[in-house]
Amino acid sequence: MSPVVSPLGVPNVPWCPSHIPPAVPNVPSEPIVPFCPQCPCVPCCPLAVRAVPNVPLPSPVSLCCPCCPHCPQCPQCPHCPRCPHCPCAVPAVPSVPNVPIVPDVPIVPSVPVLSLLSPLSPLSPLSPVSLLSPMSPVSPMSPLSLMSPMSPMSPVSPMSPLSLMSPVSPMSPLSPMSPVSPFVPIVPFVPIVPDVPRLAHGGAIATLIDTSLGTLALAVAGRVVTANLSIDYLAPVPLRSVLLLEAFLQRRQGRKLFLGCDLWDAEGTTLHAKATGLFIQQDPPKEAARGGDSGR
Ligand SMILES: CCCCCCCC/C=C\CCCCCCCC(=O)SCCNC(=O)CCNC(=O)[C@H](O)C(C)(C)COP(=O)(O)OP(=O)(O)OC[C@H]1O[C@@H](n2cnc3c(N)ncnc32)[C@H](O)[C@@H]1OP(=O)(O)O
Numbered sequence: 001m002s003p004v005v006s007p008l009g010v011p012n013v014p015w016c017p018s019h020i021p022p023a024v025p026n027v028p029s030e031p032i033v034p035f036c037p038q039c040p041c042v043p044c045c046p047l048a049v050r051a052v053p054n055v056p057l058p059s060p061v062s063l064c065c066p067c068c069p070h071c072p073q074c075p076q077c078p079h080c081p082r083c084p085h086c087p088c089a090v091p092a093v094p095s096v097p098n099v100p101i102v103p104d105v106p107i108v109p110s111v112p113v114l115s116l117l118s119p120l121s122p123l124s125p126l127s128p129v130s131l132l133s134p135m136s137p138v139s140p141m142s143p144l145s146l147m148s149p150m151s152p153m154s155p156v157s158p159m160s161p162l163s164l165m166s167p168v169s170p171m172s173p174l175s176p177m178s179p180v181s182p183f184v185p186i187v188p189f190v191p192i193v194p195d196v197p198r199l200a201h202g203g204a205i206a207t208l209i210d211t212s213l214g215t216l217a218l219a220v221a222g223r224v225v226t227a228n229l230s231i232d233y234l235a236p237v238p239l240r241s242v243l244l245l246e247a248f249l250q251r252r253q254g255r256k257l258f259l260g261c262d263l264w265d266a267e268g269t270t271l272h273a274k275a276t277g278l279f280i281q282q283d284p285p286k287e288a289a290r291g292g293d294s295g296r
Pocket of ligand 1: 256
């Protein structure tokens with residue numbers, strides 16, 4: 001079998017465990033800080049969205065990562081020792097010339113992504129938990145709790161990975177047939193209950209994948225629902241690992257959008273899961289409908 005290499009060429013970056021708060025209930029969450037998904041400083045900011053090939057570097061970069069106050073201008077980036085969130089010394093990552101980062105699209109890091117899809121939520125319409133977790137937000141079984149990078153007890157934190165999973169605005173003019181879309185969330189899974197289990201829950205991974213593919217489908221075609229989701233779990237996902245999800249549109253047939261994704265570890269060496277999803281466009285624009293659904 002040929003070695004698995006991420007198409008994005010994710011560098012071999014050590015994970016900084018100091019970013020993860022202890023998985024102890026009732027521990028106050030870290031202060032909420034805005035997150036700059038344009039920050040290429042993965043060691044300082046493991047939530048940073050990785051570079052996307054063939055997408056030009058936004059100029060000027062308007063957002064500045066609070067994890068790295070000098071980013072991206074700082075010559076010490078991406079291993080800035082002044083990063084207040086990264087007290088540990090992280091080896092320098094070889095600079096990768098001509099590797100652009102995500103396009104300068106509107107970012108709403110503090111808006112929980114899933115809340116927009118949750119008209120049935122009995123909870124706050126802004127709560128991302130409302131769709132993800134029929135259980136208590138602080139339930140140990142909550143998939144969101146497993147995935148919150150900042151505080152397992154703060155599933156509604158704007159730092160929730162699920163609120164960071166849309167670097168591409170739905171308004172972004174993505175090419176519907178683009179084989180690789182600039183949608184690359186990086187999601188840390190953290191435990192809420194010490195010791196059990198040590199692996200990320202498959203359902204949480206499915207939620208991550210469904211939401212990621214759904215976000216891409218949404219960016220391409222507007223309102224969609226998942227009709228089919230197929231996941232191959234290839235390798236267990238350890239808790240506290242950082243993941244890279246690469247989603248792409250495979251083809252589009254009328255209302256049907258066939259998407260796929262690969263879920264990698266942060267180094268791009270281990271392929272944890274592969275998935276395909278079928279999303280059905282809801283209420284397509286009239287002109288699109290008139291154009292005929294030749295894919296039926
Ligand atoms: C400014 C702020 C910016 C912030 C940025 C944030 C933005 C991001 C926001 C948020 C992103 C998050 C995204 C999350 C996404 C998650 C989505 C979900 O989880 S949705 C819940 C789970 N899904 C359901 O509940 C569906 C339930 N099922 C249905 O509603 C229907 O069955 C539906 C719509 C799927 C199909 O029903 P029909 O009547 O509309 O259409 P028919 O004719 O049956 O199917 C259309 C075509 O699809 C095929 N099809 C349907 N289901 C299929 C299946 N399971 N497998 C294969 N083909 C299927 C059919 O064979 C047909 O194909 P032929 O046109 O004939 O070629």
